[in-house]
Amino acid sequence: MYGLSKDALRWTAKATTTSWKDQGSHGYVRYTHRATMTKMVPGDTYYYKVGSSQDMSDVYHFHQPDPTQPLRAAIFGDLSVYKGAPSIKQLTDATHDNHFDVIIHIGDIAYDLHDDEGNRGDDYMNAVQPFAAYVPYMVFAGNHESDSHFNQIINRFTMPKNGVYDNNLFWSFDYGLTHFIGLNSEYYAEIHTKEAQAQYKWLQADLAKNKAQWTIVMFHRPWYCSTKDKGGCNDYLDMLSRKGNSELPGLEKLLFDHKVDMVLYGHKHTYERMWPIYDGTGYKSSDSGHIRNAKAPVYILTGSAGCHTHEGPSDAPQSFSATRLGQYGYTRLKVYNTTHLSTYFVDTSDKVGNFMDKFYLEKD
Template sequence: MISFLLLAILLSPALASKVEQVHLSLSGDMTEMVVTWITKEPLPNVTPFVVYGVSNDALRWTGKANTTSWKSDGKEGTERYTHRATMQNLVPGDVYYYQVGSSLAMSDTFRFSQPDPSKPLRAAIFGDLSVFKGQPTIDQLISATQKNQFDIIIHIGDLAYNLHDDDGNVGDAYMNAVQPFAAHVPYMVFAGNHEVKSRFHHIVNRFTMPRNGVYDDNLFWSFDYGLVHFIAINSEYYAEEMTIEAEAQYRWLEQELKKSKATWKIVMFHRPWYCSTKSEKGCHADADKLSRKGVLGFPGLEDLLNKHKVDLILYGHKHTYERMWPIYNKKFFKSEDPGHIKNAPAPVYMLTGGAGCHSHEDPADEIPQDFSIKCLGEYGYTLLKVHNATHLYTDFVDTSVLEGKLLDPFFLEKN
């Protein structure tokens, strides 16, 4: 009798359609917020949706969701169902409450503040994070989110180690672990080398990033946030020898930079061009360097970024933190104060790949390059604050303690 009861419970529609892995993202329209979630079972004859409003007990508005069914690339071929809905007509700066699900099962109620581009921007940026070594960083991000310290969180490749492992169950566990911050703050992601399996299968199907008008598959994107134009590039097109996609991305990037009127331009990709390693040459892996200068069929990106006066370039892949002088074509530009650079003649580079990787790197074992200013081996993330049209601030947050310790205060100033 007990076994039959348990079976009935396990097969009940509410449990089968349980809402998981809720996370927010930006669409590029500052009056919208996208919400994405997963169920492990289909929702036959029902429509998934989001309900939202300005108070917890008045979720007056509804947005229907689109559903994508997809199978994992593991041996089991587990099928998952990704649901995507957009909350519209939002007022920047206002607080909203929401639930997602269907008539079979609903999520908890979450809340978020709609980003207000008229106020200073606060962001957490990092690469290379898993639950296995990254739980202290996840805990700190959750704590900071609860205190309303972020407007956006950006993950620059290598998620979960790996989203596809164990038939996708590792990805499920990771996305549920980050839900306490990702369901309250836009969580923006793009691919690193650990997302390339089966042509980026999991990052394409699990997330909803701004459309680029080329492939619209989460692999490269951009959005404006007040004074800042953020651009995410897929460096894995180069490492995976995908020439058609690399050239299409380059054409898109060129147009993005040409048309942008933003005061600050910030570009992010996964594989580093400049950094200190155990080699006297620093970062010199062919797969990493290819996107910098390029070869036939693979257009180089460095000249383009420098030409259009990109201010800041961030990447991960190497499992540490390093801040560098402005650099162009291997030439670096020193100034009087390494903690406060004014009118940089080239992009400032930051490596921020130590959020919580499996194989951490210790800068004490590396050979510092001449262009290096600060190397840190603690787990953590980069804090970005854009104060106004003249001052941008970054710091490194050590997540070994819950409150976080600030280890590398830096100002970038321009007239």
């Protein structure tokens, strides 16, 4: 039930129910209920509750996107239900203070959704409900979701349909001036050749028809970063999605050719912002905190939301590295207009959420 006032939920949306079996040894059956609200008006606030004749939830609310207003997003990867508690609290507080329009989780969820016969996933969903009930919570798979053919992420969530598989594993959506794309780098790491080829073909078409002023692409495994051993990100499985091989089509040139503005990923449990990069070359300018008319996508590694193996910043920065931080936290993105966006890192190891690494991207 939903409506424009918490005291007048005048409309109903009937859910469809899907049963699915957890991959644990007991094979517990779980149920996911999905309903679609209609007649949404941009800029309006809607109140809703879910349930049945037997019981109903509390009343929650969300704000329907207003494309005329700046976009505000939180983006992060690698969040545990336990080690990530400080980030979850600060994300919740910021949501209730109306700081976000969308929250995007770029893989590695709960550590792990399927653990303890799936009860870890239930605990995680309960933990994030205080923010996920109020703003869109977008997810896609990391390596910790690949178990049993992505069973948990396919069945627990509902992402935009892509017309290929429609199973939450890759998607895109427009929000105001920005086109967001979420991709599955695990197709490459797990050598799912057919699926990787289908995703590439879909991505070609999606980028070709994209008319948004800003384009932001996200996936889990990093292409560029600094590491402790001076080698940077060069893991073969991570590089497959970037470079490809004779059967797996690489993605980097496609993103560059279509002038993607920014790429974000996780997997490494730290934070690093890079200069614009293409094919291993960083394009530096006079001010790393304010880049105008970038020659290639800006890359941000944001995998430090909170998990069991946190990593400090590298003391062997690559030539394309602009900033490295060792705190727990997440990235905030703000798209102001057709010419300016900004990002900064929120340090959630600090109780007040200290803002760090303020960055502006500008284009004519």
